[in-house]
Amino acid sequence: MNTRAGEVAAGRSSDMLRIAVIGGGFTGAAFIIHAIHASQSAAGDETALRLQFDLIERSAEIGRGIAYSTRDPLHRINVPSDRMSLFCDDPTHATRWLIAHDLLDPGSTDANGHHYVSREHYGAYVAATLRDTVAAAGDRVRFTHWRASATAIHVAGTVHEVILDTGVSIEADRIALCIGHAAPALPCEISDATLRNPALITNPWAPQAFERIPQHASVLVVGTGLTMADCAVSLLERGHRGPITAISRRGLLAQPQGLFSSEADFLGDAQPPSTVRALLRMLRERIAREMPLRGWQPAVDALRFDLARVWQALPPSEQRRVVRRLLPFWDVHRFRVAPQVHAVLREAIDARRIVVETKGIAGIDDNARDGFVVTLKQRSGAREQRVFDRIVFCTGPARNISANPLVHSLLAAGRARLDGAGIGLDVDSHSQLRERDGGLVAGLFAFGPITRGSFGEMSGAPDIARHIERLLKDEKTSILSVPV
Structure with missing residues (x-):
């Protein structure tokens, strides 16, 4: 990009729709792929909609984001590849691509024939599908990747302006x-000096993150969810012999996969419950019915596929109660761990090579010789200090999305508002952003995890792709309508 600072990157013919996509991880890639497919006309039709995409993503790699940027082959997708296709009507699309490119490693296939490939290889599938989709569209699609961050959006009628931190506006x-x-x-709270200490690993996805940990070092892992499971596998498979302690306030571990189900029949003919208590009762009754023959997983999946309807029937006060009290329990049952990873983790816990403790963390001091003095706190409030050689943060994403400069600017300008649960941006059923007074912002849409509070669930790659594909195919959605 050679656009001068302050210059507006513009210029299009009257039949070209200009779309700025902010974020080039899985969600951004899925959006572009499905926008191109949804705009396809009959072969040879010269009236086909032309699209200009300006993708704003600082990373050189597109389609990976945090989830699929890891290069560790032991970090696997946590559902089989046949459930990770980018296309609803072609469930084996990802698996066929992985097989065609010889990316099914010997350890990826479980006893049931399901493929849990490395997240690096799945990220390669997403990136390749985007490249192929753009290439197949020919001159009907223009695509520009801006390696920058968006800091503000100016909404003015039907034409909007995105301001980049490089001084460019689009x-x-x-x-x-x-x-x-x-x-x-x-x-x-952690001092800047402690954060700069290389023995404190704040990004477990960074290249060679675990190679810096000596085999006999005592390791504290902060967090006990999916990221901790990946961390544990990386350490153990590299022959780590030192003690590993994993802590979280509830001590909850990601649950194993079981029987898969795609049945969105949680409610059946019943009305959505209006309280959390009633919702829990329905879920427990469903699990009790299915547990003897199918296990609890299909019941959780049934709620997952019906969750948008269930969630939107709950008053904001009840939604906030879910976030405060139940969200961690839902997450460990909803986001389950790959069987290969679960087997290694379970064996290590049973052998006491990993100890899981229900504790929080109150402070970290790196004044200890070759290590850290960590203040741990129990739920009772009691505190203790222990020394660890290394610390790895596996705490998962923060809920304060307003810390993002772009989101902060939209909220401050009244062009966006938080959802009723306070964990994301408020959007309507077509993912159109709601401004401060509740009205819809023309031409401004949000997708993926930042909309979780509007739909109840929008974090897993299959759910994101399914939602985007459905919306872009819906003629009632205005995303692909050419402005007059």
Whole structure:
């Protein structure tokens, strides 16, 4: 990009729709792929909609984001590849691509024939599908990747302006916010000097993150969810012999996969419950019915596929109660761990090579010789100090999305508002952004994890792709309508 600072990147013919996509991880890539497919006309039709995409993503790699940027082959997708296709009507699309490119490693296939490939290889599938889709569209699609961050959006009628931190501004008819998960929050106050200590690993996805940990070092892992499972596998498979302690306030571990189900029949003919208590009762009754023959997983999946309807029937006060009290329990049952990873983790816990403790963290001091003095706190409030050689943060994304400069500017300008649960941006059923007074912002849409509070669930790649594909195919959605 050689656009001068302050210059407006514009210029299009009257039949071209300009779309700025902010965020080039999985969500941004899925949006562009499905926008191109949804705009396809009959072969040879010269009236086919022409699209200009300006993708704003600082990373050189598109389609990976945080989830699929890891290069560790032991970090696997947590559902089989046949359930990770980018296309609803072609469930084996991802698996066929992985087989065609010889990316099914010997350890990826479980006893049931399901393929849990490395997240690096799945990210390669997403990136390749985007490249192929853009290439197949020919001159009907223009695509520009701006390696920058968006800091503000100016909404003016039917034409909007995206301001980049490089000084460039981009005009667009539509804007798709696909910024993904917020960065993990620090578990406690930590000095800048401690954060700079290489023995404190704040990004477990960084290249060679675990190679810096000596085999006999005592390791504290902060967090006990899916990221901790990946961390544990990386350490153990590299022959780590030192003690590993994993802590979280509830001590909840990601649950194993079981029987898969795609039945969106949680409610059946019943009305959605209006309280959390009633919802829990329905879920427990469903699990009790299915547990003897199918296990609890299909019941959780049934709720997942019906969750948008269930969630939107709950008053905001009940939604906030879910976030405060139940969200961690839902997450460990909803986002389950790959069987290969679960087997390694379970064996290590049973052998006491990993100890899981229900504790929080109150402070970290790196004044200990070759290590850290960590203040741990129990739920009772009691505190203790222990020394660890290394610390790895596996705390998951923060819920304060307003820490993102772009989101902060939209909220401050009244062009966006938080959802009723306070964990994301408020959008309507077509993912159009709601401004401060509740009205819809023309041409401004949001997708992916930042809309979780509007739909109840929008974090897993299959759910994001399914939602985007459905909306872009819906003629009632205005995303692909050419402005007059």
